[in-house]
Amino acid sequence: MFEILSNKRVGPKIYHLVLSYEQLPQNPEPGQFFNIKVAKKSSSDPLLRRPFSLFDFDEADKKIEFVYRVVGRGTEILSESKTGEKLDVLGPLGNPFSLKDRKGLVHLIGGGMGIAPLYYLSKKLRNSIQKVFLGAGTYEELEFFSKKFKGLDLDVHLAAMEEKLEIKGSALVLWLNYLQQETPNFVYSCGPEKMLAAVEKECLKNNIGGELSVEKRMGCGIGVCLSCSCQSKNEENKNKRACVEGPVFGMGEVVIGE
């Protein structure tokens, strides 16, 4: 069982959940997710678990952290959960970001809640020069993330749709501006499908390697139900499961944004 150490509101409908654990099947890697049962004990409603990308992990203190937005009943119930309550958590699950001693200039592009999985990734990318591009509807939605990334002493660039930060617009538009000045060695991105599709297009065009974390409506999270199938780009008639072969895919691996 996992115990809630804190579950605080850190933005509009955005919560930061910190859990302590006794043991994990293995240490989670950046880009992996956990499947959390939000229904109260013995209730079958809501029936399915909810997948959340790992935001941060602390092996010494035995803590895992998530940042989530309240979008429906499941996350609403979770947001009402209090410190000290126990949660039924399955994981870590899914295919992580590859780190492979990544060197050189790395761009991290996160849109909305897609920012969450990039933080622990960023902590693990110690041998590279990182530039972080974050975007959301409003600055309020970015504030928590911005502080956390700046706490890592990183070069952080912000964009919001409604306020004039560095630019008024999305993380994508912000990043595209920088792409004209410099070419990164590798790109990691997570966010809305349209954004990912555009990031992928630019990377493939400019021969930049990278990885994308996709969000797909999941059923089981363990590869049995085939709800989250993504169409493979290279192999005809082949699908890849966002929960097992993903959620992190290489550029050009699956069809995105159609």
Place this chain on the structure above:
Amino acid sequence: MNNSRERNKNSFDLSVNITSDENRTLRLKNPLITASGTCGNGKELADFYDINKLGAFITKGITVKPQKGNQTPRIAETASGIINSIGLENPGVEEFIAEVLPEAEEYELPVFANISGYSEEDFFFLADKLKNCSELSGIEINLSCPNIKGGGMVFGTEAEKVFQITQKVREIYSGYIIVKLTPNITDITETALAAEKAGADAVAMINTLSAMKIDINQQKPLLANKFGGLSGPAVKPVAVKMVYQSFEKLNIPIIGLGGITSGEDVIEFMLAGASAVGIGTINMIDPEAGLRILREIKDYLARQDIKELSSIIGAAH
């Protein structure tokens, strides 16, 4: 828990005999069977527990040719239930025989292949392809998938069609045959009797209930396929009633399924008349559910002081 209580628990007989023809005897060590499409091909659940502890395994549905399945979203959550429209994504029978079956050979429990078709001939073709596969203990004919256009469920809504297809498959396939039936019908006992008359060894009921969900923000159906099949605890009372009704008319065993999440649910289905049960949707939520359910069945038997689980089959009648 002390040792004597543990010994006591092991002294229960959970086995069930689902034989209806002496040429094809089949006894399961317990009544739990994985419902098709909820356990992949076994490998996925093996990360969580030894699936050999279950009574039998039914594979994800296979078709003649590979299928990519329906567009996503393919799953919607509803009150105590889910609606799926996966659309039989599978690698096709050739790859199934080449890649999946060799893995199944290592399992120490009976394995059934679930077959689906877009035409009657598909079922006959698949039965023929699988007839010499020694890894299989039998096949389950899916006459009830609501998620494929022009196929599946339409075969299962007319007793006459159920009879014709089952009879022809029976001629081709000499092993154990389960016919999986749809609840989207006025009287399920008619199709169940048709399957029995045509030579099925058992019927499985129920497949999912045809259903839909509308996204009120987008003001559009949530599933890309618009319609799907409802499963989970929400459908259990419907399934229990259909098993109960069918038990009164059938001589062959009934495999009951629909929304089972606990040992108590299994007991309810068996009291209604099921000789074995399918566990489906719950595997998607609690991958270890099979083991927990077995423990809960034993707890029930201990409370009721019952030694043989099979003694309760149909006891509610």
